[in-house]
Structure formats: C-alpha cells, structure tokens
Amino acid sequence: MTIFFQLLLVGIMAGAVLGLTAMGFILIYRCSGIFNIAQGELVAIGALLCFAFLNGLNLHPALAIFLAMLGGALIGLLLSRFPFGPLTGQPMLALFIVSLGLLVFLRAGILMVWGTRDIGYFRPFLPQGAIDFAGLALYPRELFGFGVAAALLLVFLWLFRFTRFGLVLRAVSEDTRIARSLGINLKVLIAVAFAIGTAVAAVGGVILGLTQGITTNLGDVGLAGLAAVLIGGMESILGGIVGGLLIGVVTAMASYYIGHGFGGVAAYVVMLIILLVRPYGLFGQERIERV
Amino acid sequence: MQLPPGTYNTSYSQDMAVVRTRLQWVLLIVFLLFVFVAIPQIANRFWLSVLINIAIWIVATQGLNILLGYCGVPSMGHAGFMAVGAYTTAILGARYDLPFWVAMPCAGLAAAAVGAAFGVAALRVKTFYIVLATIAAALIIQYLISLFPSVTGGPMGIVVQPAKIGGIVLDHAKDFYYLAMAMAVLGTVFALNLARTRVGRALVAIRDNAIAAEAMGVNILLYKTIAFGICCFYAGIAGSLMAYYMMFVNTDLFTFDQSIWLMGTVLIGGAGTTVGPIFGTTFIQLLKQGIGRLGPKLVEAFPSVGAGVIAAIAPAVFGLVLMLVFIFEPRGLAHRWALFKAHYRMFPFSS
Numbered sequence: 285m286t287i288f289f290q291l292l293l294v295g296i297m298a299g300a301v302l303g304l305t306a307m308g309f310i311l312i313y314r315c316s317g318i319f320n321i322a323q324g325e326l327v328a329i330g331a332l333l334c335f336a337f338l339n340g341l342n343l344h345p346a347l348a349i350f351l352a353m354l355g356g357a358l359i360g361l362l363l364s365r366f367p368f369g370p371l372t373g374q375p376m377l378a379l380f381i382v383s384l385g386l387l388v389f390l391r392a393g394i395l396m397v398w399g400t401r402d403i404g405y406f407r408p409f410l411p412q413g414a415i416d417f418a419g420l421a422l423y424p425r426e427l428f429g430f431g432v433a434a435a436l437l438l439v440f441l442w443l444f445r446f447t448r449f450g451l452v453l454r455a456v457s458e459d460t461r462i463a464r465s466l467g468i469n470l471k472v473l474i475a476v477a478f479a480i481g482t483a484v485a486a487v488g489g490v491i492l493g494l495t496q497g498i499t500t501n502l503g504d505v506g507l508a509g510l511a512a513v514l515i516g517g518m519e520s521i522l523g524g525i526v527g528g529l530l531i532g533v534v535t536a537m538a539s540y541y542i543g544h545g546f547g548g549v550a551a552y553v554v555m556l557i558i559l560l561v562r563p564y565g566l567f568g569q570e571r572i573e574r575v
Numbered sequence: 576m577q578l579p580p581g582t583y584n585t586s587y588s589q590d591m592a593v594v595r596t597r598l599q600w601v602l603l604i605v606f607l608l609f610v611f612v613a614i615p616q617i618a619n620r621f622w623l624s625v626l627i628n629i630a631i632w633i634v635a636t637q638g639l640n641i642l643l644g645y646c647g648v649p650s651m652g653h654a655g656f657m658a659v660g661a662y663t664t665a666i667l668g669a670r671y672d673l674p675f676w677v678a679m680p681c682a683g684l685a686a687a688a689v690g691a692a693f694g695v696a697a698l699r700v701k702t703f704y705i706v707l708a709t710i711a712a713a714l715i716i717q718y719l720i721s722l723f724p725s726v727t728g729g730p731m732g733i734v735v736q737p738a739k740i741g742g743i744v745l746d747h748a749k750d751f752y753y754l755a756m757a758m759a760v761l762g763t764v765f766a767l768n769l770a771r772t773r774v775g776r777a778l779v780a781i782r783d784n785a786i787a788a789e790a791m792g793v794n795i796l797l798y799k800t801i802a803f804g805i806c807c808f809y810a811g812i813a814g815s816l817m818a819y820y821m822m823f824v825n826t827d828l829f830t831f832d833q834s835i836w837l838m839g840t841v842l843i844g845g846a847g848t849t850v851g852p853i854f855g856t857t858f859i860q861l862l863k864q865g866i867g868r869l870g871p872k873l874v875e876a877f878p879s880v881g882a883g884v885i886a887a888i889a890p891a892v893f894g895l896v897l898m899l900v901f902i903f904e905p906r907g908l909a910h911r912w913a914l915f916k917a918h919y920r921m922f923p924f925s926s
Contacts, residue, residue, distance in 0.1 A: 395887035
C-alpha cells in the first residue's frame with residue numbers, strides 16, 4: 285500500500301508539469317483558436333534557456349528562472365507575429381498545420397543550437413535529500429515543481445475570474461467577432477496570450493528539467509500535455525490541470541504495475557477511453573453546431 | 576475539367592473521360608515511357624534510390640490525401656499504419672515464406688483492418704481530437720510491436736527476403752524501381768477514380784459540410800471509416816514496399832516525425848487533388864535527399880559545425896516551407912499548377 289501512495293505522489297508531482305504545459309496551451313487556444321502543437325518544444329526551450337542562464341552564466345536560480353520565463357515570453361511574442369500573425373481568421377486546420385510546421389522547425393532549431401547529446405542537470409539549488417512525508421519519500425525538487433504549478437494555477441484562475449483581462453479573454457473565446465466589434469484589440473490580446481502561454485511553458489520546462497535532466501528531446505512532453513488538454517476539455521484551464529494530474533498518476537501506476545513500456549502508452553489509452561465516453565473531455569463544453 | 580478553346584464535350588463518355596484531348600494522351604504516354612523506359616536506363620544509383628523513395632511516398636501520400644484531402648480528416652498516425660503493413664509483410668514473408676504477391680495485399684488489408692478498428696473509435700470525435708487519437712493509435716501500435724519481440728523481433732527488427740515475381744528476384748534497385756513505380760501509378764489511378772465515384776463524392780460532401788451531407792443521406796461514420804480504411808490500406812502497401820526495399824523492418828523506420836512529414840507533404844502539394852501528393856512528394860523528397868547529399872560536403876566545408884547541425888537542416892527547411900506555404904499559398908503546389916494550366920489554355924488572353 286505504501287508503494288501505491290508513493291506512486292500516487294510521484295504521479296501527481298509529474299502531472300503538475302503536464303498541467304502547466306496544458307495550461308499554456310489552453311490559454312493560447314482560447315484566445316486565438318490556434319491548436320499549438322509546438323507547445324512541447326517551447327517547454328524544451330524554457331528548460332534549455334534556464335540551463336544556459338543557470339549553469340552557463342552562473343546566475344542566481346530565481347533570476348535564471350525569471351530570465352527563462354522572460355525569454356519564453358519573448359519567443360511567444362515573436363511567434364504571434366510570425367508565423368501566426370498573417371493568419372488571423374484562417375480556418376483552424378490551416379492554423380494547426382502552421383503550428384505543425386513550427387513544431388518541426390523548432391525541433392530542428394533546438395538540435396542546431398544545442399546538438400543531439402544529453403546536456404546534463406541544473407546546478408543544484410534545492411536540497412537533494414528526500415523528505416520523509418508520512419512514510420513516503422518526497423523530493424524537494426518535486427515539491428518545488430508542484431508548488432510552482434499550483435501557484436500559477438491559482439494566479440490564472442484569479443486572472444480569469446476577477447480581472448478585466450480575464451473578462452476580455454472569456455469574451456474573445458466566446459465569440460471573436462462580437463468581441464472585436466466591442467473594441468477589443470485582438471492582435472494585442474493574442475500577443476499577450478502567446479507571451480503568457482509560452483512563459484508558462486518555459487516554467488514547465490524548468491520543472492521538467494529539474495526532475496528529468498536536460499535533453500534536447502524534452503519537447504516530447506508536449507504530446508502528453510496535449511493528451512492532458514483533451515482529457516480535460518479544450519476550453520477549461522482547470523480541466524487541463526486535472527487531465528495532467530490524471531495522466532501523471534496513470535503513467536506512474538502503469539509503469540510500475542503493468543510494465544515500463546506501457547507507461548508511455550497508458551496516457552493515450554486513458555485518453556481514447558475518455559474521448560469515447562465524453563468526446564468533449566471532462567470539463568469541455570459540448571458545442572451545438574448549426575448549418 | 577476545363578477544356579481548351581474549340582473543344583467541346585458532346586457525349587457522356589467524353590464528359591467522363593480522364594484523358595480527354597490528344598495532347599493529354601501524348602503527354603501521358605511520353606511521361607510513362609520516360610518513367611518506365613528512359614529513367615532505368617539513364618539513372619545512376621543515387622537517382623534510382625531517390626525515385627524509389629518518391630514512388631513509395633506517393634503511395635503513402637495518395638492514401639493520406641484520400642482521408643485528409645477528400646474527407647477532411649487529419650491523421651497523424653500514418654507512419655504507424657505503414658509499420659503495420661511493413662511488419663505484416665516481414666512476418667508473412669520471413670516466417671511463413673509467402674510470396675510477395677500474397678504478402679503485399681495482406682499487408683494492405685491488415686493495415687486497413689487495424690485502421691478501421693481505430694477509426695471507429697477515433698472518428699466519433701472531431702478535428703483536433705482526431706489528431707491526438709491518431710497519434711495515440713500510432714503510439715499504441717508501436718507499443719504493441721515492442722510488446723511481442725518473439726513475433727516482431729523487438730528492437731532488432733526482422734530481415735525481409737527480397738520480393739520475387741516468377742523467377743525474377745527484385746533485389747537490385749533497378750528491378751525494384753519498376754515495382755515501386757508501378758504501385759505508385761496504380762495508387763494514383765485508383766485515387767483519381769475514387770474521387771469520381773459515389774464514395775468519393777460522399778467524402779467530399781462530408782468535408783465541405785458534414786451536417787448537410789448527413790441530411791442528404793450520407794452515413795458519416797460509415798464513410799469516414801471507409802476513408803480511414805482506404806487510407807490505411809495505402810499506408811500498408813507503402814509500408815510493405817518499404818520493407819521489401821530496405822529488406823529490413825524495425826520501428827525506427829516509422830516514427831512520429833515520419834507521420835508529420837507525410838501530412839506536411841500532402842498539404843504542401845495540395846490536399847484534395849490527385850496531383851497534389853505527387854508534387855508534394857517530389858518536392859519534399861528532392862529537398863530531403865538533396866540536403867542529405869549536400870550534408871557531408873557541408874561538414875567538410877565547416878568542420879567546426881557539428882554533423883548534428885547539418886542533419887537538422889532538412890527538417891528546419893521542411894518546417895519553414897510548411898509555414899510559408901500556408902501563409903502564401905494555402906492550397907499548395909497543385910493550385911499553382913492549376914493556375915499555370917489555365918494560363919496556358921487561355922494564352923494569349925490570360926493575364
């Protein structure tokens with residue numbers, strides 16, 4: 285039974301990163317309708333940037349993470365101009381294909397800049413030993429990651445519910461055209477959403493790098509993040525977090541109880557089952573379509 | 576089909592003809608002669624391998640085009656279904672010693688069956704959900720392949736015996752070229768005609784407006800599953816060709832990247848047209864092989880830049896091309912070709 289709870293804990297901690305990836309993704313999707321499949325590569329870039337600041341320039345950890353976030357936000361701003369800038373109002377499939385091109389491009393770009401080798405680990409800035417937590421082993425880096433993810437989630441929930449920005453954002457995701465006619469500057473909003481979305485992805489990358497080490501194929505987490513998004517439903521930030529936690533736990537459990545290879549697939553099996561039962565995800569809104 | 580000035584359709588058979596004018600016949604025959612007679616004589620090893628790759632990819636992209644272009648359903652698991660075909664070929668050929676003309680159709684049918692099974696589940700959901708569902712399908716297929724190493728050879732893969740027709744063993748690139756090209760031509764002709772049948776029109780109707788199509792009596796789930804099955808059949812054949820060409824099968828041949836490239840190729844060429852996949856494949860494969868050929872020279876010229884950087888040039892260019900095509904010509908190369916044809920037909924009155 286201890287093992288079960290230990291796996292649960294590990295899964296929840298791992299799920300927090302997926303939740304963060306999903307959160308950035310949903311933010312961009314709700315504002316601009318862009319299904320940004322390249323989100324995983326943005327996560328990888330966040331980790332790599334943080335590694336460069338932390339180990340390369342030997343900066344203070346907090347500063348390095350902040351700079352990685354800033355770098356992510358800048359990349360997001362750039363992305364909202366190119367390639368997505370000229371495509372506002374295009375069909376969703378076209379936007380998706382462009383983000384697919386972006387995925388291939390970023391992946392190749394990461395290989396060009398950082399090479400194919402494993403890069404290493406962050407300069408340790410958290411205590412290394414495990415903490416005893418009611419008989420379970422809990423690592424400070426996992427706790428840190430979970431804490432950051434939870435804090436960001438609370439900030440975003442507050443942002444969406446109680447600020448003007450959140451109101452604007454909800455208006456745009458409800459009906460872009462009416463929101464525009466009411467004087468909302470869509471271009472600025474999309475740019476801001478991209479900046480925040482990629483900054484969140486960068487933080488996700490930092491946390492992922494803490495637990496897994498830095499490699500150039502960290503971006504593969506993007507697909508699991510997308511599965512989390514679909515499990516939760518594409519519209520709901522909370523759904524993304526729940527989906528992420530679910531996938532994290534399922535992956536941890538399946539790797540242990542069924543076999544290591546099944547861990548990577550379990551998330552998708554769960555996703556397929558959930559989509560069969562609830563095609564719009566656990567928290568998604570069912571759309572009624574009219575001709 | 577738009578006809579040159581002065582040519583009119585006066586009968587139903589003329590209206591339905593695929594090849595309508597004398598010039599088209601001449602061009603078609605010259606093209607086929609060039610492909611099947613001239614190229615094997617003049618092409619060297621490098622060009623033969625490029626052309627075989629193009630032929631195999633045309634089979635795969637024509638299939639994907641039926642699903643993506645005509646039915647409007649994206650599939651990011653195409654390489655996974657190719658893997659099903661390749662492994663079926665390898666197992667039937669190597670373990671049970673079946674000849675290629677049994678193994679290849681079986682590969683296609685196996686891929687179609689797996690595809691239809693996933694399709695029934697995946698096609699209940701829409702657009703982006705399908706994207707992830709098909710990615711999931713490919714990953715699950717990969718997992719299943721790795722789960723039974725006694726059958727699939729695990730990470731070692733399976734060695735495939737070369738295909739045999741009668742007494743001829745197709746173990747040279749030149750011999751295999753005929754088979755691959757013949758399959759590409761067959762696949763293209765079938766795809767061209769499928770688009771003109773009841774099934775093809777039903778698929779286009781679903782793509783353009785699913786609800787209206789349903790109101791007209793088109794069974795959406797059935798036709799989508801048919802499209803998925805046909806798409807996967809093509810993938811199975813392409814995978815089978817790949818297995819015979821490489822004479823070796825393992826899962827590294829059929830990765831997620833491969834699926835992205837296939838989908839991008841169809842879209843760059845122009846989804847929903849028969850020439851699109853051909854243009855896209857030719858363009859992308861020439862780009863890929865050209866950069867691959869240039870690579871070693873670049874490594875020599877800039878030794879300070881690692882070989883990994885050079886290897887990443889091809890995907891970087893591909894990604895960039897995909898983005899730029901969708902910004903400047905969302906309908907792909909096929910649309911450019913249609914514009915060129917219209918220009919030629921109307922000359923000198925075209926602007």
